[in-house]
Amino acid sequence: MYKGKYPKIPEATIKRLSIYLRCLKKLEEEGNIVVSSQNLADTCCVNSTQIRKDLSYFGEFGTRGVGYNIKTLQEDIKKILGLDTTWNMILVGFGNLGKALLHYKGFHESGYKWVGVFDNDKDLIGQKVFDNLYVEDFKKLDNKKIKEINPDFAVITTPPDVAQDVVNKLILLGIKYFLNFAPTKIKVPDNILLKNVFIIAEFDNLVYNISKIENK
Amino acid sequence: MYKGKYPKIPEATIKRLSIYLRCLKKLEEEGNIVVSSQNLADTCCVNSTQIRKDLSYFGEFGTRGVGYNIKTLQEDIKKILGLDTTWNMILVGFGNLGKALLHYKGFHESGYKWVGVFDNDKDLIGQKVFDNLYVEDFKKLDNKKIKEINPDFAVITTPPDVAQDVVNKLILLGIKYFLNFAPTKIKVPDNILLKNVFIIAEFDNLVYNISKIENK
Known part of the structure; x- marks a missing residue:
């Protein structure tokens, strides 16, 4: 994950990150550890290209052929959104x-x-x-x-x-x-x-x- | 106003049209007949370039140097949004x-x-x-x-x-x-x-x- 200042991010991307975060939470509660872009996309009702594009603003996430670690990606999105604090x-x-x-x-x-x-x-x-x-x-x-x-x-x-x-x-x-x-x-x-x-x-x-x- | 099919319009434009519509309503209730882009922009808390750009998707509105007729522009936006019916x-x-x-x-x-x-x-x-x-x-x-x-x-x-x-x-x-x-x-x-x-x-x-x- 990119640690510096982000470029200007579209508001729609920020709103979708909120959705990805809650979908990841749901996937975690269902007992999943890892999720592919495609499965995350299906859970969030968006397409997987959109998810990859949205995340690409903030650095590299996930492992090709494996997918995203659900816990880590939640933590990363929380950091991006400022939700790693109260x-x-x-x-x-x-x-x-x-x-x-x-x-x-x-x-x-x-x-x-x-x-x-x-x-x-x-x-x-x-x-x-x-x-x-x-x-x-x-x-x-x-x-x-x-x-x-x-x-x-x-x-x-x-x-x-x-x-x-x-x-x-x-x-x-x-x-x-x-x-x-x-x-x-x-x-x-x-x-x-x-x-x-x-x-x-x-x-x-x-x-x-x-x-x-x-x-x- | 353009009467045919519109091109693909950004969702943010459609949402702003909703705001313009309610701001125009408020201006009408205050007794205004005509509003300049700048005054409409101030009432809606957006910039006037944005308003002109949003409206330009749907044709030509208003009169240069005069502004928009408040009643007509409301009717036009209602038609665009599909709010000219119940x-x-x-x-x-x-x-x-x-x-x-x-x-x-x-x-x-x-x-x-x-x-x-x-x-x-x-x-x-x-x-x-x-x-x-x-x-x-x-x-x-x-x-x-x-x-x-x-x-x-x-x-x-x-x-x-x-x-x-x-x-x-x-x-x-x-x-x-x-x-x-x-x-x-x-x-x-x-x-x-x-x-x-x-x-x-x-x-x-x-x-x-x-x-x-x-x-x-």
């Missing part, structure tokens, strides 16, 4: 989507850890999320609390009309990285990284493909 | 993510319509989703019901371990198009189109970018 996350917005994300089982094993959940709804504040995590009042979130829980990034699942204000406050509290699920575009300064996850775009993309097939 | 959707899996999708306000105005919600949990079956929509027993879903509600595609928000069986049954009932949110890869025959929405990949992508910036 990531502390806070969530703002304890609605249905927030709950869905909090209870997603894949986070823990990938090094993600929820360290705070916030909302401004009095009926939600105080509700238990996990054994040692309760919904807290977003209005009361301050520098002291941030220092205590030390989040690496914030996940925004608030209604769209309050998302910008929430992000503004978090930036003032020193948060630099955001994943925004609220269906609105949020403006941030150049030194802040905010990624939007725009779920309706997935629906539009499916419908675009159906339209082409069906000539609807 | 799309009937069923949802299987009435958990947190399912509820979040069902209550997402943007669907209705984009031509999407929920025509059925199914689960296999006795405690959930019979629950009211909307005024005229109740959670129904997935086991009882049959050809008669499908004919009655006429879904264009199915949205899967079940736990991963049952997602493949759910899709298999729906394929037998004649469903050809799927959007899968269950964090597992589902195998489908060649004549079936299934798109996976792999939410943890969005987290991985953010973390990859943070790692590069922070050298963490």
Whole structure:
């Protein structure tokens, strides 16, 4: 594996690495030690040329005629993605989507850890999320609390009309990285990284493909 | 606007068209009639060259020095995406993510319509989703019901371990198009189109970018 700085990698490659990682995990759980490109491709529902191309950005992996060692390749992909360490996350917005994300089982094993959940709804504040995590009042979130829980990034699942204000406050509290699920575009300064996850775009993309097939 | 068949369009372009469409909607709601590429770019948080490039796949839009007519460009993008018609959707899996999708306000105005919600949990079956929509027993879903509600595609928000069986049954009932949110890869025959929405990949992508910036 290449140890230096990587060249500019397509975002689609990074997203597929996430998929390969979870497919490798599944193959490991099924008792496999080694996997061929073709078998990994079948498990991930992509083609094997794509896997080889994606991995080639990062150096040489696997052994010709043998395949990839499942454990090693997982470790290598984790290093590439930055998942060889723990990531502390806070969530703002304890609605249905927030709950869905909090209870997603894949986070823990990938090094993600929820360290705070916030909302401004009095009926939600105080509700238990996990054994040692309760919904807290977003209005009361301050520098002291941030220092205590030390989040690496914030996940925004608030209604769209309050998302910008929430992000503004978090930036003032020193948060630099955001994943925004609220269906609105949020403006941030150049030194802040905010990624939007725009779920309706997935629906539009499916419908675009159906339209082409069906000539609807 | 080009009326014939489009060439192969990058998936990222299609996803950005979804974003442009919602930004145009917002600009219209704010009382605007015309928007320059630059203003549209600012609203969508992309650069204006990207917008012009994305639109150029589909013909000529806007007037040099004036900009885009907001109403016309929305209609054109809707036509491109296939959103100039109604799309009937069923949802299987009435958990947190399912509820979040069902209550997402943007669907209705984009031509999407929920025509059925199914689960296999006795405690959930019979629950009211909307005024005229109740959670129904997935086991009882049959050809008669499908004919009655006429879904264009199915949205899967079940736990991963049952997602493949759910899709298999729906394929037998004649469903050809799927959007899968269950964090597992589902195998489908060649004549079936299934798109996976792999939410943890969005987290991985953010973390990859943070790692590069922070050298963490």
